[in-house]
Amino acid sequence: MHSFQQQAGFPILTVMTFLPTLGALVMLALMRGRPQLYKSTALVTAGATFFLSLAMVLKFDQSSADFQFIEKVSWIERLGASYHMGVDGISVLLILLTTLLSLVIVPASWNYIKDRELTFFASFLFLETGMLGTFCARDLLLFYVFWEIMLIPMYFIIGVWGGPRRIYAALKFFLFTMAGSVLMLVAIVGIAYLARPDRYAAPVFDLDQLQKAVFSFPVQVAAFLAFFIAFAIKVPMWPVHTWLPDAHVEAPTAGSVILAGVLLKMGGYGIIRFCIPLFPDAAAAAVPYILILSIIAIIYGAMVSLVQKDLKKLVAYSSVSHMGFVTGGIFAFNVIGLSGAVLVMFSHGLLTGALFLLVGFMYERLHTREISLMGGLASPFPVLAAFLLFFTLASLGLPGLSGFIGEFLSLLGLFSYNKAMAVVAASGIILAAAYLLWMYLRVMFTGTRDEEWFKLSDLNLREIASLAPLAVLAVWVGVYPSTFLNIINPSVNKLVTQMAPYVAQHGGLLTHLFASRGGL
Amino acid sequence: MTPLQHYLALSVALFAIGAWGVMARRSIIVVVMSLELMLNAANIALVAFSNYSPGTPGRGEVFVFFVLAVAAAEVAIGLAIGIAMYRLRERLDVDELDELKG
Amino acid sequence: MTDYSTPLFYIVAAVVLIPAVLMVTFRNLIYSAAAMILCFIGVAMVFVTLNAELLAISQVLIYVGAISILIMFAIMLTRQRSGEIRLFFHRQAWLALPAALALAVTMAVVLSRASFSTTPGPRNPGTSDLSNLLFDQYAFPFELVSLVLLVAIVGAILLARRERRR
Amino acid sequence: MKAAVLLIPLLPLLSFAFTGLLGRRYLKERSHYVSVAAVGISWLLSMYVLVEVERGQTLSWQLYSWIAVGRFSVDIGFLVDQLTAVMLLVVSTVGFMVHVYSIGYMHGDKGYYRFFAYINLFMFSMFMLVLANNFLLLYVFWEAVGLCSYLLIAFWFPKRSAANAGMKAFLVNRVGDFGFSLGIMLIFITLGTLSYSGVFASASTLSGGMATAICLLLFTGAVGKSAQFPLHVWLPDAMEGPTPVSSLIHAATMVNAGVYMVARSNPLFAQSHTAMMVVAIIGTFTAIFAATIAMVQNDIKKVLAYSTISQLGYMFLALGVGAWTAAIFHLLAHGFFKGLLFLCSGSVIHALGGEQDMRKMGGLKRKTKITYWTFVIGALALSGFPGLSGFFSKDAVLTGAFAEGYWYFWIVALITVLLTAFYSFRLIFMTFHGEPRTDPKVFAHAHESPRVMTVPLILLAIPTVIGGLMLGIPPENGHIDRLLHHIFEAAIPAGEHVFGPLTLSLMIISALVGIAGILLAWHLYERCPWLPNAACKRAGRLYTLLLNKYYIDEIYAAVIINPLRGFCGWLWRFVDAGVIDGAVNGAGWLAMGAGRLLRPIQSGKVQGYLFSMFLGLLALMVAYLLFNI
Structure with a gap:
């Protein structure tokens, strides 16, 4: 049993999750009006959380597949809900990503925010708590609580510090996610009650017991759909993605980085952690439909990005396209596909986070995100051009950088499930190269449009410092991915072996179904 | 003896006239007056029933007293409002007093 | 007789x-x-x-x-200036009459349909019966009504008072 | 040997990092020392490796396990055998010469350090591509090389045409790589491994259809990278980049990667005859197709670009008909003389201050002696003049095709020899002979390029002359055949080829055809220069068709690019903004609308309320009556 006592000596997960809140409260209470003080506190808090997560990763026992650093305290007796925190390979990787991005955005938005800076940093720290809690929660109710905690600060970040249409965007973001999570709440309560051993026992919210409970197929399908819709909105998958471009365009730089870097991973993580293990039959049955949706997402996202005029919208739609690989990889239900999906999540967080940082830096200088108003930025800002080139190439999947590994593995996983689907999905990499390079050409190359830009300063040390860790990690994942693969392998294998009987049983049914229609 | 139904018919007629007055007339005062009519109609019915029904006599009539009291209070308040309204708007037509519009 | x-x-x-x-x-x-x-x-x-x-x-x-x-x-x-008293609402007047008549008819029908156990002729309750009822069985409503009247009086005075500029 | 193999790619990588990081502020015009030195050492090491391999020593060395996920395990490793050695020879020699040459050519350019940084990165990726021991690693550096070509084509990025050309090159390569990656996935799915040794050992287990599918997918990658017919459009535009880049990347090294990949996976191709035929057909067609366009081009570099496409067609023809060694021999020879030709054209452009249009050149013979003579040597080699390396390698290809019984390919190839000879000497006569057509001011101070540019020309001219004799004699089992025999033994068709009267007569025929081409060019452009214009006028539409490169670019734009862009625009406006957002905002509007609809009920008129109350009462009573609730 990997309880936190043996592994870390102190309840590392709880400390890590609630440290940012502590920092935020201290800042709010004592440091109003003293920018230098609260900015550095924010940096210190984010830094401390990052090092805690780093320590956790180092102490993480990569051989065992079950959950580690377990903390279990009964929370609401009568409801049977317990404060049960634990992490496995996949959550460790995503936690590392979250703390890194939260650390990186603090220096990046040092002078980006003009009004109410203190509450801006405080809301980010609250957001971080929500995110970390969601990744560590092993109890459905606790998970839902953190899921909602995460929503509120994000709403304010978009709503208060956003661009001109921020209210519409924030509201749309909130309502979309809310609709999904309310559905999920119904499902949570439903299965908690269904899973009770007998009529009078308390409902079961704890994931370990829930996984033992077996639900009938219709219940599984209903609950799976409820959970899946909530997570699909977060991913975002194709039909429910329209909130993402609006939210990104209006959100401040740091908001976009976290929104793209971490919040989108919630969807993928949720599917892996809840939809598949709890409702294996339904998951296996839903595979072809979800794969079709993810392929549409890949192609649709890429195509729409081709015609975007606003830089942030372009990157937002590219996120829709990249996340299509995630859902495609997950629902291929083999080790290669699933590890690919997790790696895409990790690398997409790094790359899109960096791209948004760069767009933010450009906005700070040119005060516009319209591609048509930019042109020839490479001459006045060579360092900015170099960084943007690096991250553009990484996100279009240039081999040797992190984007390629994840995408190739997910495609390979999809390929072994169904060749035709994989071929269509693979065409996504051509479209990705097209829209990203075309963006780079219109923004960086060709003649400099406006002479004053030469007077503006190139990236300063602070900005480079916020980009450097992301670049280093992007190269590390690209050149030596086994450090990250070893972390997630045990839990990926466990999930795939767990799903194998169901896929075999359902796989047959559905491929047969598809075959009869001369299908894929 | 005239059967109960006649009294009831009378009470219904009076009640209908009162209702008509309340709905049709524009001035508050006429509305209040028609309201009184309706109350009287009720009284007639009450007294008629109390007389024609078994049980301890006078049960209905007692109730009429209460109706009287309430009617008096009601008229007082109604007219007070009407006068206050008149002082504000110089006009007493009910259909122009619609500040509470939704 | x-x-x-x-x-x-x-x-x-x-x-x-x-x-x-x-x-x-x-x-x-x-x-x-x-x-x-x-x-x-x-x-x-x-x-x-x-x-x-x-x-x-x-x-x-x-x-x-x-x-x-x-x-x-x-x-x-x-x-009021006598001239402009318009008798009815132009809009609702024609609706009010039929509504009232319809009401009367329905009530009549309802009453006629209903069956009452009625004694043959009108009975003659004396004043003493009334006072008995009024002061022992319905004592409480009696007090209540006095309260209602009190409120009405105070209310009427307040409402109708000529507003003194404060 | 192991250290040498590791150092060859490592040195350019380190010098890339060094020049790249320190170039802007510190090195500026001194940034070429480190990079040229690095490539020079790599060249020496490559020679050493070549000698070692000649002595029969090969190496297969696995550095570390790159990706290990379930059944899928790929590692970073080197494989050095005869084929790699030959490729190393070409890449390092031409690379070193181009580095030296660039010192002169790029002198004074603002991005001097950036040029050397990128070109070193290219050398690193090309070395790794050649040394890789599995398909995925080959794919990785396949794209890395594509990236360097993108960076170098768009080197002068303020120029819109250069930026567009760079993007076009990368995208067209990407289309090829799409097929290549699918091929790799298919290999893994069917054979379970991606390392060369593993794949080639179990190649025979592949079913016919699967083998064809894999080979064709791999071949799409080669078509993309080596600019064969459908995907050749990017190479002529790539001439926007500086000339040393065109010489190194777009003539000698990168474009040969496709040929190397097909040659390397010969056991796979041997399994499927149809795939071989497809390779041969596309190769032949591209050869003659590109040669016809090259005849009418007026830009000196465009002519050489189309000539490269055509010569690559030759190599694929050789691969397709099973003359594996001939293809590699031609690759080797072509690498040298085409690199030489490009560098000479660079020195011509340098002399005329950037002028590239041949119609504004002429009479440079007197002005640039060395460039002229090296150019002539290169052109002779290109057109297969007997004795030079081009003659032996092209002849090997032709005899290979004829001997295998594909006489129709042989005929088309022979016509192409004629066209090649014609356009190469048309180029010489227009540039060097006749009266100067440049405006006098420019022509006045046209001068021979500095020594740092002319020395590489001479050094490259030497192998062009003696290369054929060293490796090609006697044809069919010359030194190169013996060297590469071991590599291709799995794929070489049966039957012994001996140097008999047949091969001799074939050699004579191709030599005569070559010389005929030269004479034709001499007649048209030297003796009566007015003839070409008259011929063009009479040819009329055919001439314009060729001049505009068969309108391929316009066709692609009309068929693929514009409809795609239009569809995406519609997709975004209609589906995203219209349908989905419409539904979302619609729901919002619905709530608002319903509210607005119900608002008038609260009219504020007391009478209204009373009236509705009465109606309610009425309805209740009627209900009581009717349904006797």
């Missing part, structure tokens, strides 16, 4: 109904107020035919004496 009650009832009914209709239709407020008084007297007569003398007298005292005068005062206080 010969059976005068039925023709008497019709006369009394007429005394009640005709002024009521007039009241509603009169253009001038004073005339409609006068019609109302007549109608109240009619009602008092109905009480008499129902052997409820005490009620008849109280009816006359309260309605004819107090309330009508009150209404007269109100009419005086709100003297």
Whole structure:
């Protein structure tokens, strides 16, 4: 049993999750009006959380597949809900990503925010708590609580510090996610009650017991759909993605980085952690439909990005396209596909986070995100051009950088499930190269449009410092991915072996179904 | 003896006239007056029933007293409002007093 | 005694109904107020035919004496330029009459359909019976009504007071 | 040997990092020392490796396990055998010469350090591509090389045409790589491994259809990278980049990667005859197709670009008909003389201050002696003049095709020899002979390029002359055949080829055809220069068709690019903004609308309320009556 006592000596997960809140409260209470003080506190808090997560990763026992650093305290007796925190390979990787991005955005938005800076940093720290809690929660109710905690600060970040249409965007973001999570709440309560051993026992919210409970197929399908819709909105998958471009365009730089870097991973993580293990039959049955949706997402996202005029919208739609690989990889239900999906999540967080940082830096200088108003930025800002080139190439999947590994593995996983689907999905990499390079050409190359830009300063040390860790990690994942693969392998294998009987049983049914229609 | 139904018919007629007055007339005062009519109609019915029904006599009539009291209070308040309204708007037509519009 | 009650009832009914209709239709407020008084007297007569003398007298005292005068005062206080009294709503007037008639018809039908266990003739409750009921069984409502009246008085004074600029 | 193999790619990588990071502020015009030195050492090491391999020593060395996920395990490793050695020879020699040459050519350019940084990165990726020991690693550096070509084509990025050309090159390569990656996935799915040794050992287990599918997918990658017919459009535009880049990347090294990949996976191709035929057909068609366009081009570099496409067609023809060694021999020879030709054209452009249009050149013979003579040597080699390396390698290809019984390919190839000879000497006569057509001011101070540019020309001219004799004699089992025999033994068709009267007669025929081409060019452009214009006028539409490169670019734009862009625009406006957002905002509007609809009920008129109350009462009573609730 990997309880936190043996592994870390102190309840590392709880400390890590609630440290940012502590920092935020201290800042709010004592440091109003003293920018230098609260900015550095924010940096210190984010830094401390990052090092805690780093320590956790180092102490993480990569051989065992079950959950580690377990903390279990009964929370609401009568409801049977317990404060049960634990992490496995996949959550460790995503936690590392979250703390890194939260650390990186603090220096990046040092002078980006003009009004109410203190509450801006405080809301980010609250957001971080929500995110970390969601990744560590092993109890459905606790998970839902953190899921909602995460929503509120994000709403304010978009709503208060956003661009001109921020209210519409924030509201749309909130309502979309809310609709999904309310559905999920119904499902949570439903299965908690269904899973009770007998009529009078308390409902079961704890994931370990829930996984033992077996639900009938219709219940599984209903609950799976409820959970899946909530997570699909977060991913975002194709039909429910329209909130993402609006939210990104209006959100401040740091908001976009976290929104793209971490919040989108919630969807993928949720599917892996809840939809598949709890409702294996339904998951296996839903595979072809979800794969079709993810392929549409890949192609649709890429195509729409081709015609975007606003830089942030372009990157937002590219996120829709990249996340299509995630859902495609997950629902291929083999080790290669699933590890690919997790790696895409990790690398997409790094790359899109960096791209948004760069767009933010450009906005700070040119005060516009319209591609048509930019042109020839490479001459006045060579360092900015170099960084943007690096991250553009990484996100279009240039081999040797992190984007390629994840995408190739997910495609390979999809390929072994169904060749035709994989071929269509693979065409996504051509479209990705097209829209990203075309963006780079219109923004960086060709003649400099406006002479004053030469007077503006190139990236300063602070900005480079916020980009450097992301670049280093992007190269590390690209050149030596086994450090990250070893972390997630045990839990990926466990999930795939767990799903194998169901896929075999359902796989047959559905491929047969598809075959009869001369299908894929 | 005239059967109960006649009294009831009378009470219904009076009640209908009162209702008509309340709905049709524009001035508050006429509305209040028609309201009184309706109350009287009720009284007639009450007294008629109390007389024609078994049980301890006078049960209905007692109730009429209460109706009287309430009617008096009601008229007082109604007219007070009407006068206050008149002082504000110089006009007493009910259909122009619609500040509470939704 | 010969059976005068039925023709008497019709006369009394007429005394009640005709002024009521007039009241509603009169253009001038004073005339409609006068019609109302007549109608109240009619009602008092109905009480008499129902052997409820005490009620008849109280009816006359309260309605004819107090309330009508009150209404007269109100009419005086709100003297309007006589010219523009428009009798009815243009929009709703034509709807009100049929609605009232429909109401009357339905109530009549309902009442006729209903069956009451009725004793043959009108009974004659004396004043003592009334006072017994009023002061022991319904003592509490009696007190309550006094409270209602108190509130009404205070309210009326407050509302109708001429506003002093504070 | 192991250290040498590791150092060859490592040195350019380190010098890339060094020049790249320190170039802007510190090195500026001194940034070429480190990079040229690095490539020079790599060249020496490559020679050493070549000698070692000649002595029969090969190496297969696995550095570390790159990706290990379930059944899928790929590692970073080197494989050095005869084929790699030959490729190393070409890449390092031409690379070193181009580095030296660039010192002169790029002198004074603002992005001097950036040029050397990128070109070193290219050398690193090309070395790794050649040394890789599995398909995925090959794919990785396949794209890395594509990236360097993108960076170098768009080197002068303020120029819109250069930026567009760079993007076009990368995208067209990407289309090829799409097929290549699918091929790799298919290999893994069917054979379970991606390392060369593993794949080639179990190649025979592949079913016919699967083998064809894999080979064709791999071949799409080669078509993309080596600019064969459908995907050749990017190479002529790539001439926007500086000339040393065109010489190194777009003539000698990168474009040969496709040929190397097909040659390397010969056991796979041997399994499927149809795939071989497809390779041969596309190769032949591209050869003659590109040669016809090259005849009418007026830009000196465009002519050489189309000539490269055509010569690559030759190599694929050789691969397709099974003459594996001939293809590699031609690759080797072509690498040298085409690199030489490009560098000479660079020195011509340098002399005329950037002028590239041949119609504004002429009479440079007197002005640039060395460039002229090296150019002539290169052109002779290109057109297969007997004795030079081009002659032996092209002849090997032709005899290979004829001997295998594909006489129709042989005929088309022979016509192409004629066209090649014609356009190469048309180029010489227009540039060097006749009266100067440049404006006098420019022509006045046209001068021979500095020594740092002319020395590489001479050094490259030497192998062009003696290369053929060293490796090609006697044809069919010359030194190169013996060297590469071991590599291709799995794929070489049966039957012994001996140097008999047949091969001799074939050699004579191709030599005569070559010389005929030269004479034709001499007649048209030297003796009566007015003839070409008259011929063009009479040819009329055919001439314009060729001049506009068969309108391929316009066709692609009309068929693929514009409809795609239009569809995406519609997709975004209609589906995203219209349908989905419409539904979302619609729901919002619905709530608002319903509210607005119900608002008038609260009219504020007391009478209204009373009236509705009465109606309610009425309805209740009627209900009581009717249904006797």
